[in-house]
Amino acid sequence: MDTKKLQKSEKAGFAPLSMLYACLVYLFLYLPIAVVIAFSFNTSKTNIIFEGFTFEWYAKMFDNRQLMESFQNTLIVAGVSTVFSLVLGTLCAVGLYKFEFKLKSLVSNSLYIPIAIPEIVFGIAMLVFFSSVHISTGMFTLIVSHITFSMPFVAITVRSRVAGFDRSIEEAAKDLGANEFRTFMRVTLPMIMPGVISGGMLALTMSLDDVVISFFTAGPDSTTLPLKILGMVKKGVSPDVNALSTLMILGTAVIMVISQIAQNRLEQRQGGNNSES
Amino acid sequence: MGEPIIRLVNVVKCYHENQVVKKLNLDIQQGEFLTLLGPSGCGKTTTLRMIAGFESVTEGQIYLEGNNVADLKPNQRDVNTVFQNYALFPHMTVEDNIAFGLVEKRVKKSEIKQRVAEMIKMVQLEGMEKRMPAQMSGGQKQRVAIARALINNPRVLLLDEPLGALDLKLRKQMQSELKHLQKRLGITFVFVTHDQEEALTMSDRIAVMNGGVLEQIGTPREIYNRPETKFVADFIGESNVLDAYVTEVSEGGIHVKMEFGDAVLKAGGFVEEEMVYLCVRPENLKMTKEAVPNFNIYGTVKEHIFIGSVCKTVVELASGLEVKMTSPQTDELYAVGTRVNIYWREDQGVILHTKEEQLYNLIENTVQIEGGMHEA
Numbered sequence: 001m002d003t004k005k006l007q008k009s010e011k012a013g014f015a016p017l018s019m020l021y022a023c024l025v026y027l028f029l030y031l032p033i034a035v036v037i038a039f040s041f042n043t044s045k046t047n048i049i050f051e052g053f054t055f056e057w058y059a060k061m062f063d064n065r066q067l068m069e070s071f072q073n074t075l076i077v078a079g080v081s082t083v084f085s086l087v088l089g090t091l092c093a094v095g096l097y098k099f100e101f102k103l104k105s106l107v108s109n110s111l112y113i114p115i116a117i118p119e120i121v122f123g124i125a126m127l128v129f130f131s132s133v134h135i136s137t138g139m140f141t142l143i144v145s146h147i148t149f150s151m152p153f154v155a156i157t158v159r160s161r162v163a164g165f166d167r168s169i170e171e172a173a174k175d176l177g178a179n180e181f182r183t184f185m186r187v188t189l190p191m192i193m194p195g196v197i198s199g200g201m202l203a204l205t206m207s208l209d210d211v212v213i214s215f216f217t218a219g220p221d222s223t224t225l226p227l228k229i230l231g232m233v234k235k236g237v238s239p240d241v242n243a244l245s246t247l248m249i250l251g252t253a254v255i256m257v258i259s260q261i262a263q264n265r266l267e268q269r270q271g272g273n274n275s276e277s
Numbered sequence: 278m279g280e281p282i283i284r285l286v287n288v289v290k291c292y293h294e295n296q297v298v299k300k301l302n303l304d305i306q307q308g309e310f311l312t313l314l315g316p317s318g319c320g321k322t323t324t325l326r327m328i329a330g331f332e333s334v335t336e337g338q339i340y341l342e343g344n345n346v347a348d349l350k351p352n353q354r355d356v357n358t359v360f361q362n363y364a365l366f367p368h369m370t371v372e373d374n375i376a377f378g379l380v381e382k383r384v385k386k387s388e389i390k391q392r393v394a395e396m397i398k399m400v401q402l403e404g405m406e407k408r409m410p411a412q413m414s415g416g417q418k419q420r421v422a423i424a425r426a427l428i429n430n431p432r433v434l435l436l437d438e439p440l441g442a443l444d445l446k447l448r449k450q451m452q453s454e455l456k457h458l459q460k461r462l463g464i465t466f467v468f469v470t471h472d473q474e475e476a477l478t479m480s481d482r483i484a485v486m487n488g489g490v491l492e493q494i495g496t497p498r499e500i501y502n503r504p505e506t507k508f509v510a511d512f513i514g515e516s517n518v519l520d521a522y523v524t525e526v527s528e529g530g531i532h533v534k535m536e537f538g539d540a541v542l543k544a545g546g547f548v549e550e551e552m553v554y555l556c557v558r559p560e561n562l563k564m565t566k567e568a569v570p571n572f573n574i575y576g577t578v579k580e581h582i583f584i585g586s587v588c589k590t591v592v593e594l595a596s597g598l599e600v601k602m603t604s605p606q607t608d609e610l611y612a613v614g615t616r617v618n619i620y621w622r623e624d625q626g627v628i629l630h631t632k633e634e635q636l637y638n639l640i641e642n643t644v645q646i647e648g649g650m651h652e653a
Contacts, residue, residue, distance in 0.1 A: 168364040171331050174351040175358045176378035176429065186377075190368045269368060269409055 033249060040242035057243040064240060070228035071244075077139070077214075077224060078207040081146035085203045088147070089154025090196055094188065096155075097162045108159075111152040122149060123216035130217065138219035145217040146207045153206060154199035161195025194263045201259045205252065280343065282307045282465050283328060283433060288337035290323050290489075297323050299489040301337070305433070305467060306482075310459050312468045314476040315486035316512070321469045324486070325435050328467065329358045342432060352381075356433040357426035361441055363418045365410040371397070371421050372406040378429040396424040399458075416447045423458075433465045440475065452479055473513050477501065485509050501558075507629055510556040517562065517600045519555040521628075523547050530571070531628065537595040538574035540620075544628045554629040561625035562602035564592060564617040572620035576600070578611050592619060 043052035061067060096108050114122060126145045127137070135141055169191070173183040189196070211226045218224060223231075225244070232241055281304035290298040298320040305311050313321035326332040328339060330351035339347045346354050357378070365374050375396050379389045397403055400420040410418055419439060426434055436455075440448045456479050459466045470476055476483050477497040484494040485508070493505045504510035507518055525532040526549050530541045533553065540555075547553060564578070576594040583589075587603040588610065594600065600619065604610070611617055 166362065166364065168360045168362060169366060171329075171351065172358070172360060172364040172425075173366070173377070175329060175331075175356075176425065177352045177381035178377075179350075179352055182381065187366055187368075191366075193368075266368075 036242050037246045037249065040239060040246040042239060042242075045239060057239040058247075061240040061243045066223075067225075067228060067232075067240070067244065070223045070225045073139070073142075073222050074208060074225040077142050077146055077222075078204055080143050081150060081207050082200055082203045084143075084147045085151040085154050086196065086200050089151045089199055089203075090158050090189075090192070092151070092155040093158035093162055093195075094184075094192075096159060097165065111155050114149050114152050115156075119149075119210075119212040123213040126213065127216040136219065137217055137222075139222045141217045141219070142214060142222050142224070145213050146210065149210075149213060150203035150206045153202045154196075157199035157202060158192055158195040161192045165191065194266045197259055197263055197266070201255065204255070208248075208252075279307060281305055281340075282342055283467070284338075284340040285324070285328075286338045286340070288324070288327065288339060289335045290320070290327060290332060291335045297489050298327070301489075301491055303484060303491060303494070305465060308463050308465055309481040310456065310466045310468065310479060312470060312476040312480040312483045313486060314470060314473060314483050314513075315492075317471055319486040320489040321471075321486050322437055325358075325437055325467060325469050328433070329356060329435050330354050355431055356435055357429050357431040358435045358437065359419075359422050359426050359439045361438045363410075363415075363422045363442075365418055365421055365425070367410050369409075370406065371402060371408050371410070371413075374410065374421055375424045375428055377425060382429070392428055396428045399427075400424045415443050416451065419443065419451060423455075427458075427462070427464070431464065433467060434459075436466060436468045438469055438471070440470075448475075455479065477513070485512065487512070502625075504556060504627055505629065507554050507556070507631075510554070510627065510629070515559050515601065517555075517557050517559065517602075519557075519598070519600075521553050521555050523549055523551045523553055525549060533628070535574065535596075537576070537598065538572075540574060541571035542626060542628060543623050547628065547630075552631045554631060556627045556629060557621050557625065559589070559601045559603045560587075561621050562600060562619055563604075563621060564590070564602065564611065564619045566611070566615065566617060569618055569620040572618060574619050575616060576619060578613050578615045578617060580613060581610055592617060 038050065040057055041053050041055070042050050043054045043056070044050070092111075096104070101107075123145075126141070126148070130137060130141045165188075170183055170187060173187040174180075178186060209226055210224075211230060214224050214227055215230075218227060225248075229241055229244070232238060283303075283305040285301050285303040288298060288301040288303075289296065297318075301320075301324060303324075313324060315321045323332055327334050327347075328341075330346070330349060330353075334347045337347070338345045341354060341356065366377065369377070372393055376389050376393050379392060384392075393406075397406060400423055402417065402420055402424070405413070405417065410421065413421070422439070439455075440451050443451060452475060455466075468476075468479065477500075480497055482494060482496055483500050485492045485500060487508045493500060493509045495503075500509060500513055504513065504516070510516040510518055519535055521533040521535045523531055524534045524539070526547060530543045531547055532541050533539060533555065535555075542555075574594065576592040579591045579593045579599065581588055581590050583606060586606060588606045588608070590602050590604065590610065592600050592602065602619070
């Protein structure tokens with residue numbers, strides 16, 4: 001409550017200079033995106049002058065079979081890897097919270113390695129690993145590598161949620177007759193849900209736009225959309241890429257809004273969560 | 278008293294090297310309001326948590342209605358807990374919080390609905406069924422926590438400092454409500470608190486704990502009037518504790534000598550040349566200018582402190598030690614500087630063995646118990 005008030009008063013006190021600064025930041029952030037969106041409706045093939053309005057490129061895009069296939073691949077990879085990294089990451093976070101064991105700090109800090117390591121190194125490592133165990137690259141390797149790099153993001157997001165958790169709430173559930181599993185499903189999971197959702201969103205977006213790691217681990221039949229776009233851009237940015245990009249921006253925005261609403265509703269119901277109660 | 282509903286036998290709890298509960302033996306009777314009282318870190322909460330099943334038992338047995346439950350999980354024990362910080366489920370409404378235990382027991386929906394409604398009525402939360410815990414005050418949350426625990430008809434209700442977070446007025450009100458609830462339902466309550474006044478007003482019996490050891494168990498009156506250890510005498514209410522030395526044990530009583538005087542008291546179980554403590558409550562101490570048979574303890578009136586219903590008098594003994602006494606404020610008082618003899622009614626002073634002596638007795642008892650076990 002108080003922070004909201006504080007933010008408001010700060011907003012009112014914006015000096016013209018900082019206002020200008022903020023405008024510039026947002027301009028740099030969003031102008032390129034706006035240009036892409038604008039040119040996706042351009043009748044001209046070149047991205048230089050806006051000649052007229054058309055939906056032609058959208059229609060053309062849907063006719064491009066290869067493009068649609070790679071889009072489908074991306075959705076499958078992102079969907080499957082998100083589900084797996086959600087389950088693994090959440091269990092990892094809860095496990096790290098609940099249990100004390102030797103080398104715990106090592107285990108928990110090693111979560112940061114896949115995040116900190118340069119993507120290109122990660123991608124090459126994945127490729128080397130798969131070829132050394134004789135698994136040819138394809139959908140499977142792609143999904144596995146996506147799970148590997150997005151799982152730590154889920155684990156860390158959920159862990160920050162679990163950190164302020166009042167243990168006696170779980171004890172209360174057990175006291176009232178719930179076993180470990182029921183306690184997790186009825187009490188723990190609903191309480192950490194906001195963290196799980198934002199972790200899931202992170203995993204999803206990471207997977208959707210990954211280029212570098214996918215470049216090494218995808219096979220010829222499992223080209224993802226970002227890889228496909230990269231390939232197309234090599235021959236010059238065509239308007240149908242603009243159209244596709246616009247659709248992706250739209251899709252991302254929709255997902256973000258939905259997850260934000262879902263999170264807000266959860267947080268509101270729990271009323272600032274466990275810190276106070 | 279019949280078969281105890283809960284029986285702790287030689288219960289030990291260790292955290293690493295640290296023994297927080299030491300060979301605790303405790304019987305809790307069916308339907309009583311028993312309070313575990315002690316300063317923080319005395320093992321009272323750990324004991325409660327072992328009964329609930331949240332803490333494992335390092336050694337010993339816990340019997341619930343004759344069955345050893347020491348190895349059972351919390352959800353397998355027919356006891357329920359009211360937590361210090363309420364521990365309500367923040368993502369559930371009041372109704373769903375209260376219904377939780379019944380849902381876990383797979384009770385029929387219609388029955389759950391009816392029983393939840395009854396509970397809500399009992400704890401006077403009508404109209405708040407759909408509220409979330411975050412929208413309630415501390416006292417209301419406490420009622421939800423109590424209803425949530427009681428709806429399962431537990432054999433025993435465990436309460437871990439449930440009133441600690443409430444303000445004084447609400448606290449007093451909840452104290453009497455809880456007590457009445459317990460009387461009406463006839464459920465055994467095991468109540469943990471560090472507040473001696475709370476313990477004295479609510480309990481049928483009080484178990485005073487200190488340093489992981491049960492110091493004394495008894496009714497509030499017994500605990501207050503006949504403390505068995507120096508700790509209990511000190512911890513419960515105010516007490517004058519005087520070091521003394523037994524000079525003679527005769528038929529007339531026990532002759533004790535202090536640094537500043539001597540007295541003859543009636544008590545048994547003491548031997549000559551033993552170091553003892555004399556404990557007398559301030560309200561039981563009296564002073565006079567005349568000689569009193571058997572008492573020969575002189576001091577000077579140092580000051581009077583008026584505190585409303587009573588007046589507190591500090592008397593400085595010859596050794597410099599100060600004793601406190603209280604008298605009705607309407608009583609006439611000796612002027613400051615008056616030399617007085619202090620005394621007490623024979624049955625109102627308590628003589629205690631000193632710690633070393635207790636330790637000795639404890640060892641002797643343990644040896645006896647262990648010997649008995651071998652025979653069995």
